[in-house]
Amino acid sequence: MTDALRLERVSFAYGDVTALAEVSFALGPGERAALLGRNGAGKSTLVRLVTGLRRPAAGSIWVEDWDTRDRPPEQLARRVGSMFQYADQQLFARTVRDDVSFGPRALGFAAPEVQQRVGRALAALGLEAHAAHHPYDLPPAFRKLAALAGALALEPRLLVLDEPTAGLDRALRARVASALLERAAAGAALLVVTHDLAFAAETLERALVLDRGRLACDEPLAGLLAAPPRLEPLGLAPPAVAALSRALGLPGAPVREADAARALARVAAGRRAPLD
Amino acid sequence: MTRLSLEHVSFWYPATDTPALADVSLEVAGGEVVALVGAVGAGASTLLLVAADLAPRVVGGRLEGAVDFRGRGNGEGGRGIVLPTPWTQVSGMAFTVWDEVAFGPANLGWPREQITRHVDRALARLDIAALRAREPATLSGGELQRVIIAGILAMDPALVLFDEPTAELDPAGARMLWRLVRSLAAEGKAVIVATNDLDALPDVADRVVWLEQGRAKKIGPPALLAEDALCAAGLGTAVAVVWRAGGLPRPYPLTVDDAVRLWRHR
Amino acid sequence: MTRLHPFTLLALAAALVALAWLLPAPWGAAGTLAVAAVLALFSGAGLTPGASPGSTGTGMSPGWRPGLVVLRTAVVTAAPFWLFLFILHDVPTTVALGLRITTMVASVVWLVAVLAPARLVEAMVAAGWRAGTAYLFAATLSAVPVLKARAQRIVEAQRCRGLSPRGGLGPRVRALRALALPLILSALHEVDERALALESRGLVPGARRTPLAPPPDRGAERAVRWALVALCVAALVWRLA
Numbered sequence: 067m068t069d070a071l072r073l074e075r076v077s078f079a080y081g082d083v084t085a086l087a088e089v090s091f092a093l094g095p096g097e098r099a100a101l102l103g104r105n106g107a108g109k110s111t112l113v114r115l116v117t118g119l120r121r122p123a124a125g126s127i128w129v130e131d132w133d134t135r136d137r138p139p140e141q142l143a144r145r146v147g148s149m150f151q152y153a154d155q156q157l158f159a160r161t162v163r164d165d166v167s168f169g170p171r172a173l174g175f176a177a178p179e180v181q182q183r184v185g186r187a188l189a190a191l192g193l194e195a196h197a198a199h200h201p202y203d204l205p206p207a208f209r210k211l212a213a214l215a216g217a218l219a220l221e222p223r224l225l226v227l228d229e230p231t232a233g234l235d236r237a238l239r240a241r242v243a244s245a246l247l248e249r250a251a252a253g254a255a256l257l258v259v260t261h262d263l264a265f266a267a268e269t270l271e272r273a274l275v276l277d278r279g280r281l282a283c284d285e286p287l288a289g290l291l292a293a294p295p296r297l298e299p300l301g302l303a304p305p306a307v308a309a310l311s312r313a314l315g316l317p318g319a320p321v322r323e324a325d326a327a328r329a330l331a332r333v334a335a336g337r338r339a340p341l342d
Numbered sequence: 343m344t345r346l347s348l349e350h351v352s353f354w355y356p357a358t359d360t361p362a363l364a365d366v367s368l369e370v371a372g373g374e375v376v377a378l379v380g381a382v383g384a385g386a387s388t389l390l391l392v393a394a395d396l397a398p399r400v401v402g403g404r405l406e407g408a409v410d411f412r413g414r415g416n417g418e419g420g421r422g423i424v425l426p427t428p429w430t431q432v433s434g435m436a437f438t439v440w441d442e443v444a445f446g447p448a449n450l451g452w453p454r455e456q457i458t459r460h461v462d463r464a465l466a467r468l469d470i471a472a473l474r475a476r477e478p479a480t481l482s483g484g485e486l487q488r489v490i491i492a493g494i495l496a497m498d499p500a501l502v503l504f505d506e507p508t509a510e511l512d513p514a515g516a517r518m519l520w521r522l523v524r525s526l527a528a529e530g531k532a533v534i535v536a537t538n539d540l541d542a543l544p545d546v547a548d549r550v551v552w553l554e555q556g557r558a559k560k561i562g563p564p565a566l567l568a569e570d571a572l573c574a575a576g577l578g579t580a581v582a583v584v585w586r587a588g589g590l591p592r593p594y595p596l597t598v599d600d601a602v603r604l605w606r607h608r
Numbered sequence: 609m610t611r612l613h614p615f616t617l618l619a620l621a622a623a624l625v626a627l628a629w630l631l632p633a634p635w636g637a638a639g640t641l642a643v644a645a646v647l648a649l650f651s652g653a654g655l656t657p658g659a660s661p662g663s664t665g666t667g668m669s670p671g672w673r674p675g676l677v678v679l680r681t682a683v684v685t686a687a688p689f690w691l692f693l694f695i696l697h698d699v700p701t702t703v704a705l706g707l708r709i710t711t712m713v714a715s716v717v718w719l720v721a722v723l724a725p726a727r728l729v730e731a732m733v734a735a736g737w738r739a740g741t742a743y744l745f746a747a748t749l750s751a752v753p754v755l756k757a758r759a760q761r762i763v764e765a766q767r768c769r770g771l772s773p774r775g776g777l778g779p780r781v782r783a784l785r786a787l788a789l790p791l792i793l794s795a796l797h798e799v800d801e802r803a804l805a806l807e808s809r810g811l812v813p814g815a816r817r818t819p820l821a822p823p824p825d826r827g828a829e830r831a832v833r834w835a836l837v838a839l840c841v842a843a844l845v846w847r848l849a
Binding site for chain 3 (some may be wrong): 394396400401422423425430431432433434435436437443444445446447448449450451453454457493494497548
């Protein structure tokens with residue numbers, strides 16, 4: 067089975083400033099990875115390379131069997147759905163519905179199919195009530211969701227998202243989480259750039275950590291979040307649930323809220339958990 | 343000393359019937375950090391715009407009630423607001439980060455030496471002195487947010503308003519920012535911050551205002567974020583929410599430390 | 609060239625445009641166009657070799673390239689006018705008006721290329737203008753690059769959703785149409801947001817800004833500016849007489 071995404075020794079620089087240095091990793095279908103790291107570590111650059119907007123200076127990026135160096139972004143859009151950091155700059159239609167349908171229409175789907183895809187994407191993010199609004203009339207948080215819906219409507223095999231939850235409240239973050247999990251269950255691979263480690267803990271399973279352009283870590287996310295001494299040098303800190311798990315010594319070291327709540331309930335009932 | 347007081351303030355954006363703010367009364371003193379929490383659209387951003395005297399003056403719309411700010415006019419000792427998306431607040435007229443931060447103070451007409459002092463200090467506070475010669479267009483989102491915050495602080499406001507200041511920042515940057523917020527209060531400034539980063543608030547906020555559909559539903563200490571009603575509304579800290587979801591009894595712990603203490607005494 | 613005082617650059621552009629219309633066509637217009645072309649060619653002159661485009665404030669790199677870009681932009685922008693003129697008028701009128709319009713276009717394109725908005729603000733503020741007015745002028749100057757940058761971002765976003773800007777005439781026209789409305793709407797939306805943002809940065813009506821780095825003004829440049837004004841007045845008088 068081909069990987070959904072494969073980077074082989076990818077390097078990129080802006081002038082003489084190295085943004086990425088020999089980054090290699092592969093994502094299988096349905097795999098959910100968090101791309102973590104400090105501001106300026108190269109995460110957004112990597113997203114732009116995967117979408118084909120820029121070509122790597124060295125190395126290669128494969129989306130299934132396509133080499134991104136050979137394909138323009140509009141072609142890669144058949145397989146890669148992307149969302150950049152600045153949602154405002156990605157919305158360009160007069161209504162949310164029109165904007166979300168832009169992608170499927172550009173890819174040449176028939177009108178009924180387009181409608182269905184748009185309907186699914188809007189429903190996944192709870193945007194039906196805003197479908198007829200102009201994107202600029204919505205608060206920034208909903209604009210972000212609209213941009214995400216645009217990517218979801220492509221129903222791609224690979225979703226590459228840059229900070230999809232920045233500025234969202236708990237309810238909206240949960241909507242994003244469930245929409246992404248649903249896509250992954252359907253076989254899409256996820257690569258999500260995020261500072262929101264709590265969201266990552268809920269939604270993603272693998273941690274790819276960039277440090278000054280290099281891939282410093284590639285391992286299961288839960289394990290990394292349970293090890294604060296390793297997080298600190300990378301500029302990260304364990305989110306509250308992981309910290310709580312650790313402090314109370316919850317069995318299984320859960321990092322997701324539902325799992326932690328269950329563990330707490332079980333332990334409280336059994337009154338058996340040792341501390342530390 | 344009360345810096346800002348809102349008395350029964352209601353606000354309607356232009357051409358809307360539903361008020362964005364409904365009968366909100368709030369007093370903020372110098373040296374205090376007040377956090378606004380609520381769902382998207384609850385009115386936090388609007389409240390900040392009203393407090394900054396940008397609504398209705400620049401934004402349009404209609405205001406009822408009284409907004410009273412005791413500072414020294416606009417700028418120095420005035421009100422500064424950091425908007426949620428840094429790239430809209432960039433001047434577009436600066437070659438370097440230093441110039442960008444100096445944009446505000448220069449517009450206030452301060453003498454050159456005062457500008458330099460304030461800008462250098464702001465750059466140091468936001469830990470971006472190393473970026474001073476960089477071009478703003480080449481900065482990452484997080485770096486730009488720091489630059490904008492520095493630009494507002496360089497204007498030495500007496501009331502500082504933050505709208506989602508950590509949205510673009512990485513965890514280390516967020517920690518730096520919350521430390522900065524506390525140090526601003528320690529200097530005597532009044533600070534109001536709207537944020538979804540609820541877990542940070544117990545260490546940062548002196549008071550929390552729960553906004554829902556434009557109303558100030560409840561105002562109280564950060565312990566509010568462990569109350570049942572707020573947890574049910576999705577506005578509790580993660581620890582409180584998990585505790586509650588696990589079916590454990592009240593009072594819910596606010597922080598990990600609280601949870602450990604409660605756990606030990608069970 | 610970018611080191612000249614902003615007012616000098618403004619004066620040059622204004623004088624070229626004025627003279628293009630005042631002097632008799634076609635020779636007068638051809639002459640001013642030639643001057644404009646020379647100025648355009650030398651747009652990159654005086655930039656420190658190896659300087660990064662951003663540090664010059666105008667996004668230009670040193671050397672001949674900026675000059676060629678300016679010329680090409682001017683020609684491309686002026687071309688549709690020539691087409692319309694050719695359809696509507698006879699040859700002599702077409703040439704006369706065409707040369708004048710091309711001079712105007714070339715002067716404006718050149719000005720936008722060599723005059724950094726930030727420097728214009730500094731110069732105006734140092735000369736006593738209010739901050740808001742200075743910013744308005746500078747914003748007009750940077751309108752085109754800003755729109756270009758915004759257009760590029762919109763095109764990128766559209767490409768990432770499958771719209772191809774390349775291909776035959778059909779797809780290209782569609783792509784252009786897909787770009788035009790969003791560009792205008794987002795530009796208008798940004799005006800709203802900008803007003804709010806700039807107020808928050810102290811740019812209130814009546815603000816008197818402190819110049820941070822006023823561009824130096826040489827006596828020679830001031831003399832040249834007055835000479836240009838005099839030249840234009842003389843041309844006007846001569847034409848009226």
